[in-house]
Amino acid sequence: MQLIGQVAVVTGGGNNIGKAVSWRMAREGAYVIVADINFSAAEKVATDITEAGLKAIPYRVDVSIKHEVRDMMRTIEGDLGQIDILANIAGILGPTAPTSEISEEDWDLILDVNLKGTFLCCQAVIDGMISRGYGRIVNMSSITGKEGNPMLAAYVSSKAGVMGFTKSLGKETAKSGVTVNCIAPTMIEGDMIKTVSESYFQSVLNKIPMGRLGKPEEVAGLFNYLVSEEAGYITGQCLDMSGGRAVY
Ligand SMILES: NC(=O)c1ccc[n+]([C@@H]2O[C@H](COP(=O)([O-])OP(=O)(O)OC[C@H]3O[C@@H](n4cnc5c(N)ncnc54)[C@H](O)[C@@H]3O)[C@@H](O)[C@H]2O)c1
Numbered sequence: 001m002q003l004i005g006q007v008a009v010v011t012g013g014g015n016n017i018g019k020a021v022s023w024r025m026a027r028e029g030a031y032v033i034v035a036d037i038n039f040s041a042a043e044k045v046a047t048d049i050t051e052a053g054l055k056a057i058p059y060r061v062d063v064s065i066k067h068e069v070r071d072m073m074r075t076i077e078g079d080l081g082q083i084d085i086l087a088n089i090a091g092i093l094g095p096t097a098p099t100s101e102i103s104e105e106d107w108d109l110i111l112d113v114n115l116k117g118t119f120l121c122c123q124a125v126i127d128g129m130i131s132r133g134y135g136r137i138v139n140m141s142s143i144t145g146k147e148g149n150p151m152l153a154a155y156v157s158s159k160a161g162v163m164g165f166t167k168s169l170g171k172e173t174a175k176s177g178v179t180v181n182c183i184a185p186t187m188i189e190g191d192m193i194k195t196v197s198e199s200y201f202q203s204v205l206n207k208i209p210m211g212r213l214g215k216p217e218e219v220a221g222l223f224n225y226l227v228s229e230e231a232g233y234i235t236g237q238c239l240d241m242s243g244g245r246a247v248y
Pocket residue numbers: 011012013014015016017018035036037038041061062063064089090091092093113117140141142143184185186187188189190191192193
């Protein structure tokens with residue numbers, strides 16, 4: 001119960017990794033705001049957490065829209081006093097297609113949700129965290145952002161952007177008591193992988209020395225460490241979760 005009394009915003013909290021992170025932080029004692037564009041999914045997660053005797057509320061937000069993000073963060077700060085933890089997990093994969101076929105609309109949407117959404121959420125909480133001298137931000141990157149991936153140029157670019165943004169904000173806030181890190185997993189079990197072709201899936205699996213996908217609960221475990229007080233000397237980092245795949 002290392003997060004008792006803390007307020008945690010989990011974007012993308014309505015499904016899979018975000019859901020596992022919401023549950024884990026609630027079990028550690030945090031008051032969790034399950035924030036998702038899919039309100040019914042967020043509501044289900046928050047209701048299940050509450051029925052287990054823990055603290056959570058759902059919130060509908062599109063992380064790519066500045067005024068929605070700002071309104072949400074101001075409402076939470078007004079109602080609960082402060083935001084101690086931000087987990088930026090909301091993300092979309094987009095279509096798998098060669099670069100010559102990526103539409104400008106798809107490119108913009110993927111970058112808007114994955115990269116701009118992360119920026120907007122961080123920007124909306126960072127001053128409050130700095131003024132209180134404490135905060136934990138964990139963003140969601142991907143191993144593809146380090147290695148590159150054919151047929152996924154927009155997604156990969158957005159995740160490489162999340163890494164660069166995280167390193168920059170981590171350095172910017174290094175003396176403030178706020179830490180900013182990101183996690184770069186390889187494929188994790190869940191709905192996102194169901195959208196890729198069988199041959200692509202096999203090619204990814206073949207690259208993982210452990211020979212299996214990661215589990216959302218394993219990702220939640222690393223989130224949980226990074227948002228703890230114990231992790232106070234780690235900032236501006238990208239931590240890999242790749243079953244042995246990452247080599248740098
Ligand atoms: N699943 C994987 O293999 C994998 C690997 C590496 C990184 N990631 C990253 O982890 C994150 C979560 O992955 P997942 O497998 O749980 O995905 P998921 O699709 O199961 O869940 C993503 C959640 O984000 C929400 N969302 C989408 N767009 C949003 C928006 N504009 N505003 C608010 N919420 C929005 C969705 O409604 C959904 O609940 C993503 O950022 C993804 O890129 C996933």
